[in-house]
Amino acid sequence: MLRVPVHKIQPGMVLARPIPVPNTPYRFLLQRDREIPMDLVPRLKQLGVLEVWVRERHLEFLEELIDEELGDHQREVYWNVRKNFEAIGHNPAMQLDVERFQKSVGDLFVFLKESSCGSVLLQKLDAFDNYLLSHSANVCYLSLLLGLKLERYLIGERSAKQPREAKDLRELGLGCLLHDVGKMRIAPAILNKPGKLTPEEIEVMRMHPVFGYEQVKGRVSATVGQVVLNHHQRYDGRGYPARIDQATGERLAPLAGRRIPIFCRIATVCDVYDAATTKRCYHGAKLPVQVLFEMREFCSGMFDPVVERAFYEIIPPFPLGQTVKLSTGAEAVVTDFNPRRPVSPKVQCTRQANGETVADPSLEEMDLALYPDVDIVEVDGVDVRPFLACQRVNEELSEALAL
Ligand SMILES: [Fe+2]
Ligand SMILES: [Fe+2]
Structure with missing residues (x-):
């Protein structure tokens, strides 16, 4: 089978994978083995579907590599977040449904651990209209992939724990799923602004890790809370939020290097990559090869070098089937x-x-x-x-x- 961008669909192309209905798990716009009607193409574009898998007689072996169940788990994670975040949007007194998130992240983790899908990035969720939600689900998925690649490093970095516990990635996945939850408290006029943000607006945006931390504190473990609070903390000490001594109100030295919890260091790399490869209100989607180039060239010092190197080993600059x-x-x-x-x-x-x-x-x-x-x-x-x-x-x- 072949990955085909929606704008390149030709008459007669037959689906090798069903096209899921964006925003709805377990429902499909069109089933496999069906010829794609050309009048469906504008609708796919409108719904944000970026590419489809079509049959190609000589590339059938790719079907075994790209496990369909992966997409089901990704959509399940997405759907749970969507339902809950929307409910909170309508009624701010609603709580985060942490138990449900834990369950779907746990299922995705076990699936990736046990299947061959867990070795390289095969597919991100692109076919959704809401950036915050699809980004949260994607960063969760990427962090689990990267965490699996880093098992030995995790045992060393989390040496206070038993090895089995040290490489358990459920808290990493949950932290990444919730990492930008604080953005729900940012005014949409700033969050979705197509142009450049003013310095004041940047200050407001930079509050989201603290807002998020306040939302999850007491409802998730300290490890998960750390990911939410420190996912913008850079390895070289740059980043935000500033650390303040609660007793004196004084500014403390920023967290840097291996003092930043390892799950935060993993979240940072996945967050930067997903944000850059996803279409946003202020830039179009970039190709993986371009984003990987920019990360290597322009993000020097931002990432834990061990984590960064492992990331380049799991993200193909040219996706399979392209x-x-x-x-x-x-x-x-x-x-x-x-x-x-x-x-x-x-x-x-x-x-x-x-x-x-x-x-x-x-x-x-x-x-x-x-x-x-x-x-x-x-x-x-x-x-x-x-x-x-x-x-x-x-x-x-x-x-x-x-x-
Ligand atoms: Fe963020
Ligand atoms: Fe993010």
Whole structure:
């Protein structure tokens, strides 16, 4: 099967995965094996569906890699948050339904731990119209993936706990699900402002971790509360909120480095990535390859280096099933992710440089790591060459492996 952006749907394309009804779990706009009617396309765009999976005879093996149950769990998490946040929106006296969140985060954690889906990012929830909710569900999912990758590090960083408890990620997932809950107390005029925020408005926005902490305090564990309070705290000590001595009212030195709880350090990386790859009122969605480039280039010192390195090992710059253009002029589909050479995955050519369709792409498989002269140069009309340089080889990882 093939990932197809909604604006590239062609007559005759047949669904390999059902299209879920955005905002509603267990209901689908169109079932698998159905041809996509072209008059559905404007509706999909309107609902915020960004891409669909369509049948491709030679790429059936991707169907086994991309587990459908993952989407069910992601939508379940999303749906629970949506119901509860909306109820609070109508009636601020309503409480957060922490027990329900705990259950769905726990189910997602167990699913990822036990399935092969837990090794790399396969699909984010994009098909939703509410940024705060889909972002919360995505950061939760990403944090669980990253936490699973960091099990050994977690045992060391949480050494006061038994190893089994140290690598239990339920509190991480819950903290990430709730990390921006304080934004519900920010005026929509500031929260959804399309233009640049004024310095005063930035100050208001920066209150959201404290607002969120006040909302969850006493209802969740201290570990979960820490994630909500400190998800904007940077590894180099920058970030917010400021720490104030409760007794004297004096400003304390900021948390920095490994003094920042490890779950907060994980949340920070996932939060930055998801915010940048999601369409917002003030910027469009960016490609993963661009966001990963920007994180490496411009976020120096912001992240725990161990966490950051692990993140680059689980997030493919070019998602599986995506159609790309190669520097040879050929068109290809991404079929694998190589964490050591992130921008040089395996691909199968589907169209030759001369425009001819390849009859059997599986016979035209190329491991780009073995072809240093061939690059992916374009994705969905975007020239990606400027984003390749620093990602060509995952240098730190290669160094670590060489030692
Ligand atoms: Fe935040
Ligand atoms: Fe966030």
